[in-house]
Each structure stands twice: as structure tokens, then as C-alpha cells.
Amino acid sequence: MMRFIKNGLIDQINIMVHLFPQWLTDLPVFIVKITADLLTLLPATNVTLLLAITSLFFGLILAMFLTTLELSKIKVIARLTTFIITLIRGIPEILIVIGVYNAIPIFFNLLYDGFYLNLGIVKWWIQSDFSIDISPFFCGVIALSLLYAAYASQTLRGAIKAVPVGQVEAAKALCLSKTTTFFKIVFPQMWRYAIPGLANQWLILLKDTALVSLITVNDLMYQVRNTAIRTDSPFTWFLLAALIYLIITFISQGIIKLLNYRVTRFDKLGA
Amino acid sequence: MKDNLFTILQGVPTSCSITIAALFFAFILAMLLTLILTLKIPVLSLFTKFFITIFTGTPLLIQIFIIYYGPGQFKTILIHYPFIWSLFSQPLFCIILALTLNSAAYSTLLFHGMVKAIPNDQWQACYALGMNKIQSVMIILPYALKRAISAYSNEVILIFKATSLASMITIMDIMGYTQRLFEGSYDFTVYLLAGAIYFIINSLLTYMMRRFERRMLAFELRTN
Numbered sequence: 001m002m003r004f005i006k007n008g009l010i011d012q013i014n015i016m017v018h019l020f021p022q023w024l025t026d027l028p029v030f031i032v033k034i035t036a037d038l039l040t041l042l043p044a045t046n047v048t049l050l051l052a053i054t055s056l057f058f059g060l061i062l063a064m065f066l067t068t069l070e071l072s073k074i075k076v077i078a079r080l081t082t083f084i085i086t087l088i089r090g091i092p093e094i095l096i097v098i099g100v101y102n103a104i105p106i107f108f109n110l111l112y113d114g115f116y117l118n119l120g121i122v123k124w125w126i127q128s129d130f131s132i133d134i135s136p137f138f139c140g141v142i143a144l145s146l147l148y149a150a151y152a153s154q155t156l157r158g159a160i161k162a163v164p165v166g167q168v169e170a171a172k173a174l175c176l177s178k179t180t181t182f183f184k185i186v187f188p189q190m191w192r193y194a195i196p197g198l199a200n201q202w203l204i205l206l207k208d209t210a211l212v213s214l215i216t217v218n219d220l221m222y223q224v225r226n227t228a229i230r231t232d233s234p235f236t237w238f239l240l241a242a243l244i245y246l247i248i249t250f251i252s253q254g255i256i257k258l259l260n261y262r263v264t265r266f267d268k269l270g271a
Numbered sequence: 272m273k274d275n276l277f278t279i280l281q282g283v284p285t286s287c288s289i290t291i292a293a294l295f296f297a298f299i300l301a302m303l304l305t306l307i308l309t310l311k312i313p314v315l316s317l318f319t320k321f322f323i324t325i326f327t328g329t330p331l332l333i334q335i336f337i338i339y340y341g342p343g344q345f346k347t348i349l350i351h352y353p354f355i356w357s358l359f360s361q362p363l364f365c366i367i368l369a370l371t372l373n374s375a376a377y378s379t380l381l382f383h384g385m386v387k388a389i390p391n392d393q394w395q396a397c398y399a400l401g402m403n404k405i406q407s408v409m410i411i412l413p414y415a416l417k418r419a420i421s422a423y424s425n426e427v428i429l430i431f432k433a434t435s436l437a438s439m440i441t442i443m444d445i446m447g448y449t450q451r452l453f454e455g456s457y458d459f460t461v462y463l464l465a466g467a468i469y470f471i472i473n474s475l476l477t478y479m480m481r482r483f484e485r486r487m488l489a490f491e492l493r494t495n
Contacts, residue, residue, distance in 0.1 A: 090428070090473040091466045092435035095446060099462035106459050210330035214439070221332065228340065235341035242329040242337065249328040 037227050044223035045244055047137075051219060052209050054141050056202060059148030066153040067160070088150035093143075094211050100143040101136060101215040108132050140212035148205050155197030159190040192263040199256040203249060210245070220244060275452055275461050279468060282445035287472075289434045289444065292367045294427060297374035302412075304379040309386050309408055319379070326376035331433055334373055339365040339440045362440040374430050381422050385415040417487045424480030428473050435469070445469065 069081040088096070114127030163186050171181040213221035220241055228237040304322070307315045326334065342349055342359040349356045358364050389411055397407035438447035449465040452458070 087466075087470055090470040092432040092446065092469055094435050094439075095449070095462065095465055095469065098450070099459070099466070102453060103459035103462055106457060207330040210332045213332075221330070225336070233344050235337065235344040238333055238337045238341060242325075242333045245330060245333065246325070246328045 037231065040223055040227065041220065041240070041244065044218060044220045045248075047218055048209050048220040049248070051137065051140055051144065051212060051217065052202075052206050055144035055148055055205060055209075057145075058141060059145035059152060059205070060198075062145055062149035063152035063156055066149055067156040070153065070157055071160070085150045085153060088146060093147055093208050094214065096147060097140065097143040097211045097215060100146075101139040104134055104139060104142075108134075136212075136215045136217045139215060140209075140217050144205060144208060144212070147208060148201060151201045151204070152198055155194055155201065156190070158197070159194035160186060162193040163189045192267075195256075195260055195263050199252075199259070202256075203252060206248060206252065207245065272460065272464075275458070276464055278452055279445055279448045279461065279465055282443060282448040283468065283472070285437075285442065285447075286431070286434045286444040289363070289366055289370065289437060289442075290427075290431045293370035293374055293430055293434075296367070296371040297378055297430075300371065300375035301378035301382055304375065305382040305386065305412070306408065308379065308383045309412070310404060322372075323376045323379055326373050327380065331369065331373050332436060332439065335366060335369040335436055335440060338369045362437070362442050365440060366434070366437040366442060370430055370433060373433070374426060377429075378423065378426055381419055381426065382415065385419040385422075386411060388418070389415050417484075420480065420484040420487055424477060424484070427476055427480060431473060431476060432469070 066081055066085060070078055070085070072078050072081075111127065114125060117124040117126050167185055167189065168181060171185045176184070209219060210221040213219050213225065216222070224237045224241040228234040231237070304319045307319050338359070339362060342356070346356075349359075393411055393414070394407060397410055402410070434444055435446040437444045438450055441447075443451075445465055445468055449461050452461045
């Protein structure tokens with residue numbers, strides 16, 4: 001009797017195990033694995049955001065510098081700056097990113113080893129006594145801020161010119177100095193013309209950060225690519241990355257809307 | 272230096288043909304989508320907006336990777352459809368498809384914006400002449416397109432620049448040859464050469480588009 005029950009029980013368990021489909025028994029393992037993979041996306045997204053924000057910061061400073069040069073009274077400097085900006089805009093982003101990453105170490109090595117600069121009449125021996133090791137992340141920041149600055153400087157120039165001339169003339173009539181006029185009158189007013197353009201370029205910058213994965217920065221795209229190769233499910237993982245980029249874009253758009261509302265709040269008061 | 276230049280120049284036809292093919296298909300698709308948005312066709316316009324959000328909100332690199340590497344995940348199913356399978360295993364097809372969809376999304380935004388910017392009087396004039404909605408669109412759309420050329424030339428440049436991503440999926444375009452040369456020699460001047468080539472072609476494209484625009488908008492200049 002006992003044996004019969006025992007056998008029957010084992011049979012029943014066997015039957016139950018066979019009743020369970022394969023995927024149900026694999027499910028816990030699958031969940032643990034996928035959670036571990038998903039968790040790696042968090043720091044990777046952080047790297048992407050950090051990269052974008054750092055590039056935005058340096059890019060804006062560089063853009064202001066370029067705008068100042070472009071608006072300078074000396075024609076040669078203005079022309080040269082315009083040419084450099086056009087040049088950067090005419091070269092693919094990926095070429096700039098990869099070029100900066102590959103060229104900078106070689107260039108600094110060359111400097112460290114020293115070389116003759118042959119200028120026809122004079123020959124200079126150029127050598128630096130320091131060697132710099134630049135991380136891929138910083139190379140990415142250099143490339144992206146260059147790109148951002150090239151586009152943003154055009155926006156800033158347009159914004160400065162969009163501030164009505166009457167404002168500057170009024171400041172002049174009040175005997176304000178040129179510096180004061182710029183920083184107290186023009187500078188605060190130009191943002192409402194600049195914000196829409198700058199915001200648009202921020203969205204472009206955000207998408208360009210994906211290119212930095214090609215120079216081994218461990219950002220969202222790089223992480224996703226590794227996971228996609230390892231788990232052999234590229235469609236799912238790339239789609240997930242696209243979704244994360246989309247979410248970041250949506251959040252950015254929300255912030256831009258608030259910012260836009262803030263810089264144009266005086267218009268609404270008047271109306 | 273000279274050898275390097277000639278090696279890189281081999282990639283120019285590939286880059287240019289990808290650009291032309293992508294722009295051609297993207298333009299047709301963008302026209303269709305603009306029509307859908309302008310005529311406010313119920314379900315389709317919702318789909319169009321979704322399409323635009325997806326393709327303008329994500330990096331192009333991811334779009335290319337999804338189209339090129341994505342189908343590999345469904346190999347067991349797709350293997351039964353040899354035509355589709357062989358199509359998606361060609362990198363050239365994938366890059367053109369990705370660029371077409373991407374460019375169509377951006378162009379649709381641009382064209383639709385231009386159509387919205389056309390003064391309402393023009394629509395009213397069309398209705399006053401007894402035209403129905405589709406007939407009016409046929410009048411308004413060409414006008415809007417001509418106005419959109421200057422903005423569209425930006426899109427042309429962007430697409431030409433984006434073809435450099437083709438090198439990421441094993442296509443030997445300008446960027447592909449440049450990368451190969453660099454890996455062989457560690458000579459960073461190849462990047463300067465490639466940059467110069469891209470810049471010259473882009474300048475030419477800008478110049479051509481500007482002339483084209485002037486010709487298309489000649490009727491506006493005459494009235495002034």
C-alpha cells in the first residue's frame with residue numbers, strides 16, 4: 001500500500017513536471033538574467049546624460065567665444081571664424097568624433113617625440129616635455145562640444161542681432177558703457193530668441209552622443225550593443241535603447257517648454 | 272598623401288549613390304505622409320505622427336543597427352521567406368532603408384510646417400473657385416514645396432553626412448576607406464583628407480540647391 005502511494009506520488013510529480021512547459025521552469029532563471037542585464041543600462045544611461053550635459057556646458061562657452069570672434073570688428077578674424085564654423089558643419093559628426101579620438105594621442109605623441117617644423121627659411125624644433133593621456137570620454141566631450149558650438153554660435157549670433165536696435169540706442173542715450181549695455185541690456189534679452197534654437201540643437205546633441213559608443217566610451221549605446229551581441233537578441237535590446245533615448249527626448253522637451261515659458265513670460269504679461 | 276587621396280576617393284561614388292537613392296525614396300514617402308497629414312485622414316495621420324516621433328526622437332545609429340542587426344533575432348521565422356531574408360542581409364539595402372525612413376520623417380515635419388505656413392487666404396481662394404479639398408491641396412502643395420527648398424537643402428546635407436554611418440555596417444564609403452587606411456598606417460592626415468572631401472562635396476551640394484531654389488522661386492522675384 002505504502003509503496004503504491006509512493007510510486008503514485010512520484011508518478012504524479014513526474015506527470016506534473018511534464019505538464020509544466022519548458023518556459024515556465026526556465027522563467028526564474030530568465031528573469032534573474034534579464035534583470036541583471038537591465039540594471040547595467042542604468043549607469044550606461046547616466047554616462048550618456050553626463051556626456052551630453054558636459055558637452056552642452058563646454059559647447060555653450062565655446063559657442064559664445066566663437067560668436068564674439070564672428071562679430072568682431074576685425075574682418076580677418078570674423079571671416080576665419082565663419083569659415084571654421086562652416087567647415088565643422090560640413091564634416092560628418094562621426095568623422096569628427098573618430099578623428100578626434102584617433103588623432104589626439106598620435107598628435108601628442110608626435111609633440112613628445114619632437115619634430116622639425118619646416119617653414120622654408122626657418123626650421124623649428126618642436127617638442128613638448130609632457131605627455132598627456134586623454135580618456136575616450138574626454139575625447140567625446142571635445143568632439144561633441146565642438147559640434148554643438150558650431151551650430152549654437154549661429155543661433156547666438158542670430159539672437160544678438162534679433163534684439164531691437166532701439167534697446168542699444170536707448171542704452172547709449174543713457175550713457176551706459178558698451179560692456180554694461182551688452183551684459184545688462186542685450187545679454188538678458190537675447191535668450192528668448194536663442195532658447196528655441198539652442199534647445200533644438202540640444203536634442204540633436206543628445207542623439208549624437210550615440211556616436212561616442214564607437215570610441216569605446218561605455219555609454220548607453222555601447223552597453224546595449226554588448227548585451228545584444230552576448231544575448232543574441234539585437235532587436236529587443238536596440239529597441240529598448242531607442243525607447244530610452246525617446247524618453248530622454250520627451251523629458252527634455254518638457255523642460256524646454258518650461259524654459260521657453262519662462263524666457264517669454266514678459267510677452268504674456270503685456271497681452 | 273596622393274595615394275591616400277585616391278584610395279579615399281574610391282568611396283565617393285558609394286556615398287553619393289546612397290545619398291541619391293535615400294533622398295529619392297524619402298521624398299516620395301514624405302510627400303505621401305504630408306498629404307496624409309494635410310488631408311487629416313483619420314487613422315493614417317495618427318500613424319504618421321507616431322512614425323515621425325519614433326524616427327526623429329532616436330539616434331540614427333540605433334535605427335541603422337535595428338534594421339541591419341535586428342532581423343537576425345528572428346532568423347528561424349525569416350529563413351522561410353528567403354526574399355526578405357536576403358534583402359535584409361545586404362548592408363546597402365539596410366542603410367538606404369534606414370536613411371529613407373529617417374529622412375522621410377524629418378522632411379515630412381518640414382513640408383507639413385510649410386503647408387501650415389501658407390496663408391489661409393490661398394485655401395479660401397481655392398474653395399471660392401469651387402475646388403474640393405484634394406484639388407486645393409494639389410495647388411497649395413507645390414507652392415509649399417518650393418518655399419521649403421531652402422530648408423530642404425539642409426536635409427540633403429544632413430543625409431549626405433549621415434551616409435558616413437554606412438561604414439559601421441561594413442560598407443566601403445568615404446569613411447570606410449578612411450578607417451581602413453588609418454588602421455593600416457596610423458597616419459591621422461587621412462582624417463583631414465576625408466574631412467576635406469566631405470566639405471567640398473557639401474559645399475557643391477549647397478551651391479546647387481541654392482541655384483535650384485532661385486530657379487524655382489523665380490516667379491516670386493519677378494513680382495518685386
